[in-house]
Amino acid sequence: MNFLKNEKTLLNLIRYGVIVLIIILSFITVTIIINEKKKDLKHDSEFIEKNYIKQHKSEVKNLVTKIHDIIKIEKKNALSELKEKIKEEVYTAHAIATTIYNNNVKRIDYSKEKTVNDIKNVLRSISFNKGNGYIFIDDVNGKKILHKIKELEGKNFTEFKDVNGYQFVKTIIETIKNKTEIFDEYFWYKGTDKTQSFKKIGFYKYFEPYNFAIGSGDYIDDFEKNLQVRILKKFNELKFEKPEHIFIYDLKGLCLVNPKKELVGVNRYNVKNKNGIYALRETLKDLEKNKEGFKRYIATVKLNKNLISNDKISYLKLFEDWGWMIGSGFYLEEMYKRIAVSYTHLRAHETREDL
Numbered sequence: 001m002n003f004l005k006n007e008k009t010l011l012n013l014i015r016y017g018v019i020v021l022i023i024i025l026s027f028i029t030v031t032i033i034i035n036e037k038k039k040d041l042k043h044d045s046e047f048i049e050k051n052y053i054k055q056h057k058s059e060v061k062n063l064v065t066k067i068h069d070i071i072k073i074e075k076k077n078a079l080s081e082l083k084e085k086i087k088e089e090v091y092t093a094h095a096i097a098t099t100i101y102n103n104n105v106k107r108i109d110y111s112k113e114k115t116v117n118d119i120k121n122v123l124r125s126i127s128f129n130k131g132n133g134y135i136f137i138d139d140v141n142g143k144k145i146l147h148k149i150k151e152l153e154g155k156n157f158t159e160f161k162d163v164n165g166y167q168f169v170k171t172i173i174e175t176i177k178n179k180t181e182i183f184d185e186y187f188w189y190k191g192t193d194k195t196q197s198f199k200k201i202g203f204y205k206y207f208e209p210y211n212f213a214i215g216s217g218d219y220i221d222d223f224e225k226n227l228q229v230r231i232l233k234k235f236n237e238l239k240f241e242k243p244e245h246i247f248i249y250d251l252k253g254l255c256l257v258n259p260k261k262e263l264v265g266v267n268r269y270n271v272k273n274k275n276g277i278y279a280l281r282e283t284l285k286d287l288e289k290n291k292e293g294f295k296r297y298i299a300t301v302k303l304n305k306n307l308i309s310n311d312k313i314s315y316l317k318l319f320e321d322w323g324w325m326i327g328s329g330f331y332l333e334e335m336y337k338r339i340a341v342s343y344t345h346l347r348a349h350e351t352r353e354d355l
Contacts (some may be wrong), residue, residue, distance in 0.1 A: 004231075036170060052335040059244075060328040061315040067246055067326050068317050071231060075321065078227045079201075081185060082218060086133065086203045086316050090181075090216045093135045095206050101209045116210065120146045123214075132190075133218045136196065138204075140176045140211045142169045149192065162187035163197050172204050176213045181205040190219065228322065232256050236264060243304060243330065251284055251323045259303055273298040274310065283316065287325050292317040299331075308334045 096157035104115040123135040123146060142158030157169040166187035175182050182204055186198040198202045202217035235246065235257045248257035253269025273279045279297045286295065292315075299312040314329030 045197070049335055052332075056175065056321065056330040057313065057315065060313075060330060061294075063244065063246065063328045064315045064317050064326050067235070067328075068319055070318055071322075071324075071326075073229065073304050074231055075224075076322060078223070082205070082223050083201060085128065086201060086216050086218055087183075089126065089128055089133060089135070090203050090205050090214055093126055093216070094207060094214050097207060097214060098120055098209075105209075113198075124148075129218050129222070133216055135214065135216050137207070138172045138213050138215070139177075140173055142173055145212060172213050172215065172311070175204045176206055176211060179206045179208065184217075185220075196338065224322070236261070243303065244328070246326065246328045248327070249284065250326045251282065251325065253280055253284065256324065258301070260301060263301065268300070271300050273300045284325060287316050288320050291320070299329075303331075307331060307333055309336065311336075 018086065037300075061253055100122065101115055103112050104118065120137070120296055123137070123240055124203050126135045127133060129146075134148040136144070136148070138157075141156065143154065144152050147153055158173065159167065161167055164187060166186055171182070171184055184202040184204065186200055186202060188200050189197050197218045197231055200217040201220060202215055204213045204215040204329060206212075207214050232248070235248065238246075240246070240259070245259040246257060247255070247259070249255055249268070252267065254267045255263045255265065258264055268280050270278065270283070271280060275298055277298065279300055283297065294313060294315050296311070296313045299310040302310060309332065311330050311332045312334065314327045315326050316325055317322070317326040
């Protein structure tokens with residue numbers, strides 16, 4: 001009887017022990033599977049983040065580089081056009097002076113003094129670029145024969161130095177002596193105000209009959225201001241396929257270009273993000289130092305009202321000639337959504353395993 005009882009007990013142990021073992025092994029297997037799934041999720045999340053960021057970084061960098069290059073080319077081409085305009089005005093003035101001289105020199109009552117006065121009276125009326133461009137005449141001794149400001153005529157400027165110490169009148173004299181023509185850059189006053197001088201592009205051409213140089217020039221800052229207005233207008237009117245966009249700020253925080261048009265013309269230097277950080281201020285300071293690069297930050301501007309997170313990565317590049325920060329970026333919310341979908345799938349799998 002004891003033997004049979006023991007045998008029955010043993011059979012029960014074997015029978016139920018196998019079941020318990022199966023349950024334990026199943027639990028271990030499920031746990032391993034879940035852990036592997038979690039590892040897969042982590043790997044997938046890292047993969048999604050890495051590739052999402054890599055792809056979008058490349059896109060925004062290419063866009064910013066393109067915009068930077070466009071501005072650079074526009075500036076270069078516009079400067080070339082300005083130089084050609086100045087040269088054209090000087091050539092026109094030179095042709096007029098030559099015609100007056102040729103007509104007068106044939107006259108019985110010809111006199112150099114009268115002919116020079118005739119030339120001056122005609123050339124004095126020539127102006128362009130809202131009066132900033134005008135014709136002047138210097139002689140081989142550095143004396144001003146013709147100028148927009150009559151009080152300067154008859155004065156000698158040979159030793160005159162601009163704010164950088166450049167004696168550009170000596171370049172004019174050399175142009176006369178060499179019987180040639182040349183472009184030049186120097187600083188000169190605007191009107192009668194002698195408190196501040198501005199950079200000019202000049203062009204001088206030798207006038208053989210009287211050993212003069214006929215010249216003209218224009219202020220670079222006025223030219224650049226007009227050019228900047230045209231460029232910014234063009235960029236503010238550009239239509240990008242969303243979410244692609246660009247923004248431009250000057251180094252003082254003034255918004256120059258933005259997809260949210262109500263921000264254009266607004267200074268945002270002292271605007272804080274939701275974490276109390278002066279995001280734009282810090283970005284501008286970093287850019288002054290590094291000139292270009294990526295930056296991750298909590299943005300102060302939402303381009304889509306449905307966005308929950310302002311977590312953003314932007315590529316920024318400084319256009320040093322004008323102190324402009326050119327940027328484009330992308331929000332990370334879409335990436336977070338993709339990661340959340342992967343996590344939801346894992347949770348659903350865990351639920352099924354529990355059932």
